[in-house]
Amino acid sequence: MSIKEAIIIEGERVKLPTKYGHFELVPFKEKINGFEHMALIKGDLTSEDTVLTRIHSACATGDLFGSLRCDCGDQLIGAMKMIEANKTGVIVYLQQEGRGIGLMNKMKAYKLQEQGLDTIEANLKLGFAADERDYNIAVEILAAIGVKQVDLLTNNPDKIIGLEQSGVKVVKRVSLIIPSNPFNKYYLETKENFMGHQLTENKIENKSCDH
DSSP states (O other): OOTTTSSEEEOOOEEEEETTEEEEEEEEEETTTOOEEEEEEESOGGGOSSEEEEEEEOOIIIIITOOSSSSHHHHHHHHHHHHHHHTOEEEEEEOOHHHHTOHHHHHHHHHHHHTTOOHHHHHHHTTOOSOOOOOHHHHHHHHHTTOOEEEEEOSOHHHHHHHHHTTOEEEEEEOOOOOOOTTTHHHHHHHHHHSOOOOSOOOEEEOOSOO
Protein backbone atom coordinates (compact mmCIF):
# COMPACT_ATOMS: atom_id res chain seq x y z
CA MET A 1 0.00 0.00 0.00
CA SER A 2 1.46 3.37 -0.95
CA ILE A 3 1.32 6.42 1.27
CA LYS A 4 -1.08 8.03 -1.21
CA GLU A 5 -3.51 5.13 -0.79
CA ALA A 6 -3.01 4.86 2.96
CA ILE A 7 -5.09 6.41 5.71
CA ILE A 8 -2.16 8.49 6.97
CA ILE A 9 -0.18 11.45 5.67
CA GLU A 10 3.59 11.46 6.25
CA GLY A 11 5.23 14.72 7.35
CA GLU A 12 8.79 16.02 7.13
CA ARG A 13 11.58 13.92 8.59
CA VAL A 14 13.86 15.90 10.92
CA LYS A 15 16.87 15.18 13.12
CA LEU A 16 16.13 14.97 16.85
CA PRO A 17 19.07 14.92 19.26
CA THR A 18 17.88 13.90 22.75
CA LYS A 19 19.33 13.10 26.17
CA TYR A 20 19.02 9.42 25.32
CA GLY A 21 20.47 9.41 21.80
CA HIS A 22 20.25 10.97 18.36
CA PHE A 23 17.20 10.05 16.31
CA GLU A 24 15.08 11.18 13.39
CA LEU A 25 11.43 12.09 13.91
CA VAL A 26 8.66 11.71 11.35
CA PRO A 27 5.11 12.93 12.10
CA PHE A 28 2.06 11.18 10.67
CA LYS A 29 -1.51 12.43 10.46
CA GLU A 30 -4.66 10.34 10.14
CA LYS A 31 -6.74 11.57 7.23
CA ILE A 32 -10.10 10.69 8.76
CA ASN A 33 -9.80 12.43 12.14
CA GLY A 34 -6.64 14.54 12.11
CA PHE A 35 -4.97 12.61 14.95
CA GLU A 36 -1.18 13.06 14.83
CA HIS A 37 1.33 10.35 15.66
CA MET A 38 5.12 10.04 15.43
CA ALA A 39 7.87 7.64 14.48
CA LEU A 40 11.19 8.09 16.29
CA ILE A 41 13.78 6.39 14.11
CA LYS A 42 17.36 5.31 14.78
CA GLY A 43 19.60 4.26 11.91
CA ASP A 44 18.78 2.82 8.50
CA LEU A 45 15.72 0.64 9.01
CA THR A 46 15.91 -0.74 5.48
CA SER A 47 19.28 -2.33 6.30
CA GLU A 48 17.67 -4.66 8.86
CA ASP A 49 15.46 -7.67 8.17
CA THR A 50 13.98 -7.35 11.66
CA VAL A 51 13.75 -3.98 13.42
CA LEU A 52 13.79 -3.41 17.19
CA THR A 53 10.44 -1.65 17.69
CA ARG A 54 8.41 -0.09 20.46
CA ILE A 55 4.71 0.76 19.93
CA HIS A 56 4.10 3.36 22.64
CA SER A 57 0.71 4.88 23.44
CA ALA A 58 0.84 8.48 24.63
CA CYS A 59 0.68 9.02 28.38
CA ALA A 60 0.78 12.71 29.20
CA THR A 61 1.00 12.09 32.94
CA GLY A 62 3.85 9.60 32.66
CA ASP A 63 5.71 10.73 29.54
CA LEU A 64 5.56 14.48 30.24
CA PHE A 65 5.26 14.83 34.00
CA GLY A 66 7.02 11.72 35.28
CA SER A 67 3.94 10.31 37.05
CA LEU A 68 4.63 7.44 39.42
CA ARG A 69 1.11 6.04 38.97
CA CYS A 70 2.23 4.09 35.88
CA ASP A 71 5.39 2.81 34.21
CA CYS A 72 4.80 4.55 30.86
CA GLY A 73 7.38 7.34 31.03
CA ASP A 74 10.11 5.00 32.22
CA GLN A 75 9.22 2.51 29.50
CA LEU A 76 9.54 5.22 26.85
CA ILE A 77 12.95 6.29 28.14
CA GLY A 78 14.04 2.67 28.46
CA ALA A 79 13.02 1.97 24.87
CA MET A 80 14.95 5.01 23.62
CA LYS A 81 18.06 3.88 25.47
CA MET A 82 17.79 0.31 24.17
CA ILE A 83 17.28 1.44 20.59
CA GLU A 84 20.18 3.88 20.85
CA ALA A 85 22.42 1.08 22.15
CA ASN A 86 21.22 -1.19 19.32
CA LYS A 87 22.05 1.56 16.78
CA THR A 88 18.86 0.74 14.84
CA GLY A 89 15.19 0.77 15.74
CA VAL A 90 11.96 2.73 15.90
CA ILE A 91 9.42 3.95 18.43
CA VAL A 92 5.94 4.45 17.03
CA TYR A 93 4.27 6.99 19.33
CA LEU A 94 0.48 6.82 19.11
CA GLN A 95 -2.03 9.35 20.44
CA GLN A 96 -4.02 6.73 22.35
CA GLU A 97 -4.07 8.25 25.82
CA GLY A 98 -5.36 6.10 28.66
CA ARG A 99 -5.30 2.84 26.65
CA GLY A 100 -7.45 4.56 24.05
CA ILE A 101 -10.08 6.34 26.20
CA GLY A 102 -8.57 9.84 26.07
CA LEU A 103 -7.23 12.18 28.72
CA MET A 104 -10.56 13.34 30.19
CA ASN A 105 -11.80 9.78 30.66
CA LYS A 106 -8.39 8.69 31.94
CA MET A 107 -8.71 11.23 34.75
CA LYS A 108 -12.20 9.90 35.52
CA ALA A 109 -10.66 6.43 35.70
CA TYR A 110 -7.93 7.73 37.99
CA LYS A 111 -10.57 9.18 40.32
CA LEU A 112 -12.34 5.81 40.43
CA GLN A 113 -9.01 4.15 41.21
CA GLU A 114 -8.55 6.56 44.11
CA GLN A 115 -11.89 5.26 45.37
CA GLY A 116 -10.67 1.66 45.33
CA LEU A 117 -11.26 0.30 41.81
CA ASP A 118 -8.42 -1.20 39.84
CA THR A 119 -7.48 0.04 36.37
CA ILE A 120 -9.69 -2.53 34.60
CA GLU A 121 -12.70 -1.99 36.84
CA ALA A 122 -12.44 1.76 36.35
CA ASN A 123 -12.51 1.48 32.56
CA LEU A 124 -15.43 -0.94 32.66
CA LYS A 125 -17.42 1.31 35.03
CA LEU A 126 -16.95 4.17 32.54
CA GLY A 127 -18.37 1.99 29.76
CA PHE A 128 -15.11 1.12 28.03
CA ALA A 129 -13.24 -2.10 27.42
CA ALA A 130 -10.18 -2.74 29.59
CA ASP A 131 -8.06 -1.73 26.58
CA GLU A 132 -9.52 0.33 23.72
CA ARG A 133 -6.32 0.67 21.68
CA ASP A 134 -6.15 -0.05 17.94
CA TYR A 135 -2.82 -0.96 16.37
CA ASN A 136 -3.84 -0.56 12.72
CA ILE A 137 -2.35 2.94 12.60
CA ALA A 138 0.94 1.60 13.99
CA VAL A 139 1.00 -0.97 11.21
CA GLU A 140 0.38 1.76 8.62
CA ILE A 141 3.27 3.80 10.03
CA LEU A 142 5.60 0.80 10.07
CA ALA A 143 4.72 0.08 6.44
CA ALA A 144 5.37 3.71 5.51
CA ILE A 145 8.90 3.58 6.94
CA GLY A 146 9.65 0.17 5.44
CA VAL A 147 9.35 -2.10 8.49
CA LYS A 148 7.79 -5.54 7.90
CA GLN A 149 8.98 -7.61 10.83
CA VAL A 150 9.97 -6.57 14.31
CA ASP A 151 11.56 -7.52 17.58
CA LEU A 152 8.86 -5.94 19.74
CA LEU A 153 9.69 -4.09 22.94
CA THR A 154 6.64 -4.97 25.02
CA ASN A 155 5.36 -6.82 28.08
CA ASN A 156 1.89 -7.10 26.56
CA PRO A 157 1.08 -10.29 24.56
CA ASP A 158 -2.10 -8.69 23.18
CA LYS A 159 0.05 -6.13 21.38
CA ILE A 160 1.84 -8.95 19.57
CA ILE A 161 -1.48 -10.45 18.51
CA GLY A 162 -2.81 -7.05 17.38
CA LEU A 163 0.21 -6.36 15.21
CA GLU A 164 0.30 -9.81 13.65
CA GLN A 165 -3.42 -9.73 12.87
CA SER A 166 -2.74 -6.46 11.03
CA GLY A 167 0.12 -7.89 8.98
CA VAL A 168 3.35 -7.21 10.90
CA LYS A 169 5.45 -10.27 11.80
CA VAL A 170 6.73 -10.25 15.38
CA VAL A 171 9.92 -12.32 15.49
CA LYS A 172 10.79 -11.79 19.16
CA ARG A 173 9.30 -10.19 22.25
CA VAL A 174 11.81 -8.02 24.11
CA SER A 175 10.88 -7.33 27.72
CA LEU A 176 10.80 -3.75 28.94
CA ILE A 177 10.25 -4.14 32.66
CA ILE A 178 10.32 -1.21 35.08
CA PRO A 179 10.58 -1.83 38.85
CA SER A 180 7.40 -0.96 40.70
CA ASN A 181 7.05 1.80 43.27
CA PRO A 182 4.46 2.29 46.06
CA PHE A 183 2.23 4.34 43.73
CA ASN A 184 2.03 1.90 40.79
CA LYS A 185 2.52 -1.49 42.47
CA TYR A 186 -1.22 -2.36 42.46
CA TYR A 187 -1.58 -1.05 38.88
CA LEU A 188 1.26 -3.26 37.64
CA GLU A 189 -0.04 -6.27 39.56
CA THR A 190 -3.43 -5.78 37.88
CA LYS A 191 -1.81 -5.65 34.44
CA GLU A 192 0.15 -8.82 35.18
CA ASN A 193 -2.60 -10.83 36.88
CA PHE A 194 -5.64 -9.81 34.83
CA MET A 195 -4.33 -8.44 31.51
CA GLY A 196 -1.56 -11.00 30.93
CA HIS A 197 1.36 -8.57 30.92
CA GLN A 198 4.64 -10.41 31.49
CA LEU A 199 6.41 -8.39 34.16
CA THR A 200 8.36 -10.96 36.16
CA GLU A 201 11.70 -10.99 34.36
CA ASN A 202 13.64 -8.92 31.87
CA LYS A 203 14.74 -11.01 28.89
CA ILE A 204 14.61 -11.43 25.15
CA GLU A 205 12.59 -14.41 24.08
CA ASN A 206 11.68 -16.12 20.84
CA LYS A 207 7.97 -15.72 20.22
CA SER A 208 5.95 -18.81 19.47
CA CYS A 209 3.64 -18.53 16.48
CA ASP A 210 0.92 -20.16 18.56
CA HIS A 211 -1.48 -17.79 20.28
